[in-house]
Amino acid sequence: MNILHLLRQRFAAALDGLIDQPQSYLDLVLPSQDPRFGDYQANCAMPMAKELKKSPREIAAAIVHRLDVADLCDPPQPEIAGPGFINLRLKDGWLSNQLMKMSHDRDRLGIASADSPKTYVIDYSSPNVAKPMHVGHIRSTVIGDALYRILRFLGHRTISDNHLGDWGTQFGTIIFGYKHFLDVEAYREAPVEELCRLYKLVHQLVEYHDAKKTGLPELEARIAEQRREMEPLASALDGLEKPERKKTQKKMRQAEARLAELEEDLAAIQDRIAGVENHPTLRALAESYPDIGQQVLDETAALHAGDKFNTSLWNEFLPPCLEAIDGIYQRLGVSFNHTLGESFYHDRLASVVEDLKARGLATESEGATCVFLDGMDAPMIVQKKDGAFLYATTDLATIAYRVETFQPDVILYVVDHRQSLHFEQLFAAARKWGHESIGLVHVRFGTVLGEDGKPYKTRSGDAVELEGLLDRATERAYQIVCENDATRQIPILSESERRRIAEQIGIGAIKYADLSHNRESDYIFSYDKMLAMNGNTAAYMQYCYARVNGIFSKGDVDIDASRSRGDAIQIGHPAERALGLELVRFAETLDRVVADYRPNHLTAYLFSLAGRFAEFYEACPVHNAPDDATRHNRLLLCDLVARTIQLGLGFLGIDVVERM
RNA sequence: GCGCCCGUAGCUCAGCUGGAUAGAGCAGCGGACUUCUAAUCCGCAGGUCGCAGGUUCGAAUCCUGCCGGGCGUGCCA
Numbered sequence: 001m002n003i004l005h006l007l008r009q010r011f012a013a014a015l016d017g018l019i020d021q022p023q024s025y026l027d028l029v030l031p032s033q034d035p036r037f038g039d040y041q042a043n044c045a046m047p048m049a050k051e052l053k054k055s056p057r058e059i060a061a062a063i064v065h066r067l068d069v070a071d072l073c074d075p076p077q078p079e080i081a082g083p084g085f086i087n088l089r090l091k092d093g094w095l096s097n098q099l100m101k102m103s104h105d106r107d108r109l110g111i112a113s114a115d116s117p118k119t120y121v122i123d124y125s126s127p128n129v130a131k132p133m134h135v136g137h138i139r140s141t142v143i144g145d146a147l148y149r150i151l152r153f154l155g156h157r158t159i160s161d162n163h164l165g166d167w168g169t170q171f172g173t174i175i176f177g178y179k180h181f182l183d184v185e186a187y188r189e190a191p192v193e194e195l196c197r198l199y200k201l202v203h204q205l206v207e208y209h210d211a212k213k214t215g216l217p218e219l220e221a222r223i224a225e226q227r228r229e230m231e232p233l234a235s236a237l238d239g240l241e242k243p244e245r246k247k248t249q250k251k252m253r254q255a256e257a258r259l260a261e262l263e264e265d266l267a268a269i270q271d272r273i274a275g276v277e278n279h280p281t282l283r284a285l286a287e288s289y290p291d292i293g294q295q296v297l298d299e300t301a302a303l304h305a306g307d308k309f310n311t312s313l314w315n316e317f318l319p320p321c322l323e324a325i326d327g328i329y330q331r332l333g334v335s336f337n338h339t340l341g342e343s344f345y346h347d348r349l350a351s352v353v354e355d356l357k358a359r360g361l362a363t364e365s366e367g368a369t370c371v372f373l374d375g376m377d378a379p380m381i382v383q384k385k386d387g388a389f390l391y392a393t394t395d396l397a398t399i400a401y402r403v404e405t406f407q408p409d410v411i412l413y414v415v416d417h418r419q420s421l422h423f424e425q426l427f428a429a430a431r432k433w434g435h436e437s438i439g440l441v442h443v444r445f446g447t448v449l450g451e452d453g454k455p456y457k458t459r460s461g462d463a464v465e466l467e468g469l470l471d472r473a474t475e476r477a478y479q480i481v482c483e484n485d486a487t488r489q490i491p492i493l494s495e496s497e498r499r500r501i502a503e504q505i506g507i508g509a510i511k512y513a514d515l516s517h518n519r520e521s522d523y524i525f526s527y528d529k530m531l532a533m534n535g536n537t538a539a540y541m542q543y544c545y546a547r548v549n550g551i552f553s554k555g556d557v558d559i560d561a562s563r564s565r566g567d568a569i570q571i572g573h574p575a576e577r578a579l580g581l582e583l584v585r586f587a588e589t590l591d592r593v594v595a596d597y598r599p600n601h602l603t604a605y606l607f608s609l610a611g612r613f614a615e616f617y618e619a620c621p622v623h624n625a626p627d628d629a630t631r632h633n634r635l636l637l638c639d640l641v642a643r644t645i646q647l648g649l650g651f652l653g654i655d656v657v658e659r660m
Numbered sequence: 661g662c663g664c665c666c667g668u669a670g671c672u673c674a675g676c677u678g679g680a681u682a683g684a685g686c687a688g689c690g691g692a693c694u695u696c697u698a699a700u701c702c703g704c705a706g707g708u709c710g711c712a713g714g715u716u717c718g719a720a721u722c723c724u725g726c727c728g729g730g731c732g733u734g735c736c737a
Binding site: 037169529 | 717
């Protein structure tokens with residue numbers, strides 16, 4: 001039961017005939033932010049008053065007069081307050097009823113399926129197959145998985161598709177490495193590790209030559225130019241009057257900042273070069289393969305052209321790579337309906353470009369085939385002048401395939417915000433191409449930062465590998481679990497239980513930290529914060545669940561039997577009411593999450609629920625309740641809390657633990 | 661240069677489509693374990709919502725300008 005929907009329906013009936021376009025005013029029925037203003041409030045009287053040219057309080061009175069909520073709300077409510085707010089307070093009896101319904105609904109806690117189910121394709125995770133997954137993949141994976149679970153629960157046809165990077169230059173890189181630097185023994189022992197080593201080695205050599213050939217000279221030139229640009233600014237400063245002077249000073253500051261940045265880049269690139277040159281083996285390799293960059297591209301091109309040997313290598317490499325990635329997905333508890341990587345679309349790309357050309361959408365420009373888009377400066381390039389296709393081409397082919405295969409209403413792309421422009425172009429091009437009716441949404445997210453506020457990297461500047469991240473989080477969780485259990489008079493957890501709980505807490509911590517932030521903003525990755533027992537963390541929610549569970553096991557409660565007793569859940573104590581009201585709001589929270597694809601609304605809800613539970617826990621003893629009926633009531637409330645947390649964390653892909 | 665995004669407590673972050681006195685956690689201060697997990701809870705203190713205008717019954721939220729930061733910007737993904 002979504003209370004907001006219900007109330008809006010009632011208001012729709014009340015507003016009908018009172019004003020021309022009631023629909024837009026219904027959105028102004030909202031949860032109250034302060035309990036003194038009731039549980040819900042309607043703020044529509046004020047804007048309506050303007051349209052109808054009457055006083056807001058007069059309008060509010062008219063609305064209240066026509067509003068039929070006698071079954072839902074306490075008299076003398078709805079009351080009119082301030083300039084014309086209509087405050088609604090739900091009847092305790094009605095709340096009790098709703099709680100009862102939730103309690104009896106084993107699987108869905110009273111949450112209805114969508115009235116009009118849609119088909120969603122969700123594109124998320126999408127790692128490169130040839131390299132280890134790194135920190136940049138968690139957000140996409142975790143947010144996408146949460147949206148998938150929630151949409152599916154709400155009754156939508158939901159299709160997850162992991163659009164793997166399995167066809168790009170990274171394969172040319174390892175193919176080249178395999179042909180020239182393979183350690184046969186190591187490959188037999190642990191193929192994925194050896195391929196990773198090859199990738200890193202070849203990549204390092206390619207970067208080295210790039211840096212020497214173009215990167216370094218270009219940077220040096222830019223630094224020199226930056227210095228030249230700054231000279232006249234400094235000397236011009238003297239003769240200037242106030243406003244101009246200020247502007248010039250600002251330009252100076254900006255130029256200095258840019259220069260400092262460039263010099264930092266220079267130091268980094270010099271480090272990289274030195275890393276190879278100071279290493280005798282690497283240095284020798286670099287000297288032996290001066291054209292390694294081009295050779296890698298050639299290997300990639302040969303693969304794409306169907307070269308037999310390269311294709312056989314690709315077929316050999318892919319399974320163990322996928323297996324390694326699957327290992328991480330298993331640990332994360334993430335799975336996909338489809339895993340259609342770039343390679344799947346390879347033989348469709350030429351016809352996409354042909355079709356675009358035939359329809360006059362794509363044209364030749366500076367040797368490349370481009371789709372020019374209204375209002376955008378840069379075109380979307382779908383074929384390079386050397387004939388190769390780009391990810392824009394693959395993405396278009398993917399849209400076409402998904403449309404014909406799944407007939408989706410909406411395709412969600414859970415991809416970081418730096419690709420906003422790409423998706424803007426892609427969506428515009430797709431619409432021109434004829435896919436006007438499907439919703440294409442870039443569910444973008446910010447960068448994961450280190451504690452220094454810069455993108456999270458290792459000290460040497462490499463991406464942080466995901467596996468190590470998970471290991472470290474679970475290791476820290478293990479320490480916390482052990483320390484805590486050790487403070488008990490009699491420790492209650494076995495070693496294997498400690499390990500299992502630590503894994504659930506550690507993985508949960510990483511996921512929850514990610515999901516509890518507004519996805520659009522960057523966030524700082526901190527083990528201390530994500531594993532804290534206070535505040536909005538998975539561990540806190542898991543603790544809250546374990547506490548409820550503790551009540552049951554302490555009292556030797558058979559909660560299934562209690563549930564089926566059929567007595568109403570009575571609202572007595574204010575803390576019970578506040579808790580009950582929060583519980584009943586689960587449904588509207590999920591709708592809110594889905595409305596703009598923001599899982600952090602769910603974590604905020606769960607945290608707030610835990611807060612209401614903490615108050616209840618302090619104020620309302622369960623086992624020592626004044627009478628059996630109250631005890632029974634409170635047990636059922638506890639049960640609803642536990643199930644809401646379990647279901648809610650489950651939507652986020654996080655396990656609950658019975659004790660910790 | 662152009663485009664997109666961001667600026668909220670000392671720190672990390674919430675804040676719905678514009679609603680009433682802007683919220684959490686950490687850090688600080690003060691309290692609560694013979695009683696369901698104190699891994700907790702309660703209280704206090706802490707704010708010019710970057711700045712300046714504007715829109716209106718009402719602005720952290722919308723518009724304009726400025727200041728500060730991030731990202732992107734024709735053949736990588």
